[in-house]
Amino acid sequence: MERLDAIFSPKSVAVVGASTVPGKVGHDLFANILRGGYTGILYPVNPAARSVLSVKAYPTLKDIPDPVELAILVVPPKAALAVVDEAAQKGVKAVVIVSAGFREVGPEGRAIEESIAARCREAGMRLVGPNCLGVINPHPSVRMNASFSNRMPAPGHISFISQSGALCTSVLDFAAERDFGFSKFISIGNKADVDELDLLRYLHQDEDTQVIMIYLEELRRGPEFIQEVKEITSGDRPTPVLVIKSGRTVAGAQAAASHTGSLAGSEAVYEAIFKQAGILRVDSIEELFNFAGAFARKKTPLGNKVAIVTNAGGPGIVATDMTISSGLELARFREETVEALQSHLPATANLHNPVDVIGDATQDRYEKALEAVIKDQGVDGALVILTPQSMTNALETAKAIVKIDQRTQKPILCCFMGIFDVSAGVKVLQEHGLPVYRFPEHAAKAFGALYRYSSWLNRQKLAQFSLQHDKEKARLIIEAALQQNRMALTEWEGAELVRCYGFQTLPSFVASTREEAVDYAASLTFPVAMKIVSPQILHKSDAKGVRLNLASPREVAEAFDTIVANAKAYNPEAEILGVLVQKMAPSGDEVILGMTRYPVFGPLLMFGLGGIFVEVFKDVEFRMAPIGRNEARRMIRGIRGYDLLKGVRGRPEADTGVLERYLVSLSNLVLDHPEIKELDMNPVLVHPKGSGATVADVRVILEPVKGL
Structure with a gap:
């Protein structure tokens, strides 16, 4: 942590590459530190200049007579390599490389970047960048704007991490317009050393940081990131983390050999990571700020019941609509609440949610209405909407809201519509830290985010399953296929594999002749199913290699001949190992369990409605392995079709308990x-509650692992 302190709160800073020419990055960055009122000691390093902006310059780092904690490099890549060596000899604690021209330009730049990172590790120096905007700490005790953005933000309690330097300047402009303050502000660029996880750990311990915002392009850590960030967002000192991720609409499938592979993509991976880590994803920079302002209050609702107080019907209706679409509900007031409202409001007012205090409402009417609803035990928080009308006093109304807010732990979010007529009231709300928005839908969505985070913090945790698996038998099944250079298990082998991990499968047999098929079918209870068995035919239905509900020996014999003929016509080169004869599964709700493996991140698990519905509705949830019982439950309850499994219109409730066990077993497998x-x-096929579930079809694709 001390080494990251040297990045955010250094006692001394050297700018290597400080230029005397205005407009050059080295000049402007140095000027920003100087003019920002940095409280430490600042050294320009430039062998060709005696001074930079009237500050004595030094030819090299080594020529600076005093200790240097942070070195900021604005020099070309090859020169940066030499400066890093100097910094190590000087005892510098941390380095920020602003310059570009490293891994982002090609192999040569990548090699230099990796060499710099290795030398920093060896010397115990932390490295930010390269190819970054820099670091800003507006706190009055530091006041360091070590970036090439000339805007020093106001101090605050929200920290911002960005992979994009260009986006940082836009965010700073946006923040300035809203009078939005920051605790720490950092651009991490290429992440040669310091990355999001390092900074999340640091900022979680930072007493000045109450909310962390991230602009993310890519992660390079998987399971480790999830486990550590989960502790940050829900441990002893929970810190909300909001992320805006680039490339949301680019979700190309990694593979298409399975349903899971065709539905998964990089976006599925990130969505899974965010959900498992308790990170809230936002859609825009504006939403990032809207949500952060609400979270900075450190008030989260215990439930999703919201009261709306407004002086205009239209905005109240908009807020109601957005409240419901944000996963919230309008609170139903208790009788004593309605009586209190009735005693304070005119006869024309609406006493039920949303409460309309009428357009001529003064601050007293707002105060009495808000006080009444916020005391209601069935209300978890309130949205207060004010539109400027002839009798409206925005300033005094804001003061009344602040007074009530200080007496409750329930969140109160405000929407003061208009700009000039309400600006004095907005200022009072902001000075007291109350979130205030221009439009009711923004307030409603922010409240929805607060509720989602509250649900994460207060989630129930079930005891984990105690599962026993036959790992050795499973290993032998996989090894046997790989030794034959087969990258796909047959359905029969797949069924054997999952049985090793506790999955219930159907009685089956691979018949190599029609006589074997008839004999085995006769040993079962008709009807039966029959499917082609071939390593080269993964999608059996496409090859017309599946027959269901065969009710007699004659139908089985005919089906055998037809299936084999269809398979040969579909792929003449396919090796036909036989036909799988299988007992027809008892009826049940069809779901899918799947997995596809990603480099760096590992196995991505999938659960959703199955059968033909998986491709049609794509109603699926993803998580990164490993998962336990609680994450499995959240996966199952996360699909839109969960109500079908709970039982609707006379249908029995499905055995979702066994699905939780199956998902954990799949993760282990x-x-x-x-x-x-x-x-x-x-x-x-999920049977009624208490009756288990049956795997009707299994498809497994293998890939040899190097080194094993």
Whole structure:
């Protein structure tokens, strides 16, 4: 942590590459530190200048007579390599490389960047960048604007991490317009050393930081990131983390050999990571600020019941609509609340939610209405909407809201519509830290985010399953296929594999002749199903290699011949291992369990409605392995079709408990056996509660793992 202190609160800073020419990055960055009122000691380093902006310059870092904690480099890549060596000899604690021309330009730049990172690690120096905007700490005790943005933000309690330097300047402009303050502000560029996780750890311990905002382009850590950030967002000192992720609409599939692979993509990975880590994703910079302002209050609702107090019907209706679409509900007032409202409001006022105090409302009417609803035990928070009308006193109304806010732990969010007529009131609300928005939909969405975070903080935690698996048998099944250079298990092998991990499958047999098929079918209870078995035919239905509900030996014999003929016509080169004869599954709701493996991040698990519905509705949830029982439950309850599993219109409730166990078992299976590249169980037939679930079809794709 001390080394990161040297980045944010250094006692001395040297700018290597400080220029005497205005407009050059080295000049402007140095000028920003100087003019920002930096409280430490500042040294320009420039072998060709005696001074920079009237401050004595030094030829090299080594020539500075006093200790230097932070060195900021604005020099070309090859020169940066030499300066880093100097910094190590000088005992510098941290380095920020603003310059570009490293990994982002090609192999040569990447090699220099990696060499610099290695030398910094060896010397114990932390490195920010390269290719970054810099670092800003507006706190009065530091006042360091070590960036090439000439705007020093106001001090505040929100920290911002960005991978994009260009976006930082836009964010600073946006913040200035809203009089928005920051605790720490950092651009991390190429992340050669210091990355998001390092900064999240640091800022979580920072007493000046109450909310962390991130602009993210990519992560380079997976399971470790999830586990540590989960502790940050919900541990002993929870810190809300809001992220805006670039490239949301680019969700190209990594693979198409399975349903999971075709539905998954980089976006599915990030969505899973954010959900598991308790990170709230936002859609825009404006939303980032809207939510951060609400979170900085450190008040989260215990439930989703909201009261709306307004002096205009239209905005109240808009707020109501957005409240419901944000996962909230309008609170139903208790009888004593309605009586209190009735005693204070005119006869024309609406006493039920949303409360309309009428356009001529003074501050007293707002105060009495807000006081009444916020005391209601069925209300978890309030939205107060004010539109400027002839009798409106925005300033005094704001003071009344502040007074009530100071007496309650329930969040109160405000919407003062208009600009000039309400500016005095807005200023009072902002000075007291109350979130205030221009439009009611912004306030409603921010309240929805508060509720989602509250649900994360207060989530129930079930005891984990105690599961026993036959890892050795599973290993032998996989090894046997790989030794034959087969990258796909047959359905029969797949069923054997998942049985090792506690999945219930259907009785089945691979018949190599029609006689074997008839004999085995006769040993089962008709009807039966039959499917082609071929390593080269993964999608059996496409090859017309599936027949269901066969009710007699004659139908089985005919089906055998037809399936084999269809498979040969579909792919003449395919190796036909036989036909799988399988007991027809008992009826149940069809779901899918799947996995596809990603470099760096590992196995991405999928759950959703199965059968033909998976491709049609794409109603699926993703999580990164490993998962436990609680995450499995959240996956199941996260799909839009969860109500179908709960039982509707006379349908019995499905056995979702066994699905939780299956998802944890799937997580264990793919972690135990890294050779499994993709896996689908589709459909899995979920029977009524207490009756379990049956895997009707399994598809497994393998890939040899180097070094194993």
